[in-house]
Amino acid sequence: MSQSLYIFAGSYAEPENSGVYVYRFAENTGSLTLAYEYQGLKNPTFLNVDAAKHRLYAISEGTDAAGKKIGEAAAFAIDAATGALNLLNKAATVEAPTCHIQRDPSGKYLIVASYHGGMIGLVELTAEGHVGKLADVKQYEGHGLHPERQNQPHPHSAIFSPDGRFLFVQDLGLDRISSYVLEEDAGRLVLHEETSLHPGAGPRHFAFRPDGKYAYVINEVDSTITGFAYDAEKGRLTSIETVPTLPDGFQGENTCAEIAVSEDGRFLYGSNRGHDSIVVYAIDEESGRLTLVEHADVQGAHPRHFALIPGGRYLIAANRDTNNIVTFQVDRESGKLHYTGNSIEVSKPVCVQPFYL
Numbered sequence: 001m002s003q004s005l006y007i008f009a010g011s012y013a014e015p016e017n018s019g020v021y022v023y024r025f026a027e028n029t030g031s032l033t034l035a036y037e038y039q040g041l042k043n044p045t046f047l048n049v050d051a052a053k054h055r056l057y058a059i060s061e062g063t064d065a066a067g068k069k070i071g072e073a074a075a076f077a078i079d080a081a082t083g084a085l086n087l088l089n090k091a092a093t094v095e096a097p098t099c100h101i102q103r104d105p106s107g108k109y110l111i112v113a114s115y116h117g118g119m120i121g122l123v124e125l126t127a128e129g130h131v132g133k134l135a136d137v138k139q140y141e142g143h144g145l146h147p148e149r150q151n152q153p154h155p156h157s158a159i160f161s162p163d164g165r166f167l168f169v170q171d172l173g174l175d176r177i178s179s180y181v182l183e184e185d186a187g188r189l190v191l192h193e194e195t196s197l198h199p200g201a202g203p204r205h206f207a208f209r210p211d212g213k214y215a216y217v218i219n220e221v222d223s224t225i226t227g228f229a230y231d232a233e234k235g236r237l238t239s240i241e242t243v244p245t246l247p248d249g250f251q252g253e254n255t256c257a258e259i260a261v262s263e264d265g266r267f268l269y270g271s272n273r274g275h276d277s278i279v280v281y282a283i284d285e286e287s288g289r290l291t292l293v294e295h296a297d298v299q300g301a302h303p304r305h306f307a308l309i310p311g312g313r314y315l316i317a318a319n320r321d322t323n324n325i326v327t328f329q330v331d332r333e334s335g336k337l338h339y340t341g342n343s344i345e346v347s348k349p350v351c352v353q354p355f356y357l
């Protein structure tokens with residue numbers, strides 16, 4: 001049976017409006033066709049897809065008995081034939097709204113990050129893929145250099161190493177990447193190491209080269225990318241270099257958001273919000289160092305997130321402030337992006353996740 005390529009999108013939304021969207025992706029043209037939309041969640045901004053089990057997980061925002069904002073997560077079953085979503089359950093996660101959701105390689109846990117609460121949470125998944133109870137919380141303390149952006153901890157994402165042995169948490173407020181070992185049976189995260197970034201960096205999202213030799217973090221506050229050599233056995237990052245995401249001479253305001261590495265490990269992509277571009281770097285196979293390729297216009301404003309489709313032929317970008325999702329064809333030899341002419345209107349898109357089902 002042939003598989004269909006779907007793009008799952010999360011957005012800022014009120015519960016009475018659609019917040020999660022499912023699109024069919026046409027690989028011959030790069031066009032998107034709406035297959036399904038779901039309403040009922042407040043700000044389901046970030047998603048995680050378990051393609052093998054046909055499950056979708058979304059963060060959401062709720063309130064406790066006292067009216068305080070808290071984090072929630074929702075689990076959906078995906079109909080592979082139509083893209084339709086069936087809500088399995090929704091449950092509270094941590095005691096503050098969340099911005100990122102990750103699933104561990106075993107499929108037993110979700111990891112959620114709370115930017116505003118300065119914490120991450122480990123949440124159980126049931127055998128049926130439902131959101132279970134909160135198993136562990138790591139609360140961070142301290143602040144960074146920037147008086148406004150880094151006045152408290154701001155963990156923004158959690159990413160597993162390619163071999164699944166270590167979890168890396170990027171804290172924008174503390175200029176720090178913390179790594180953990182997940183003890184599955186005990187249901188807890190055990191601190192492994194901490195890696196410091198230069199003051200005022202603001203590490204946000206993180207990506208490994210597929211071979212696991214190198215890793216890269218995009219720094220939201222000072223618009224840079226830091227590359228690391230990665231010792232997979234020790235789970236250790238060693239800084240190689242830091243490069244700018246912006247072209248020389250740019251004077252406007254800018255913050256960075258998403259980062260991704262191509263499946264062949266040859267190219268790195270990062271988004272600029274302000275300059276409104278995707279920066280493309282070539283990765284040296286031996287050293288992991290970066291060489292600038294281009295800055296590609298995102299055909300919109302505030303590219304909050306983007307993703308390369310499986311196989312790497314296209315890049316999908318979510319432009320929050322212009323309410324559009326745009327597709328680009330990827331030149332596999334040069335790494336450059338070429339706008340396909342396909343742009344669809346979506347209210348405040350934040351996250352795009354492409355998967356074959």
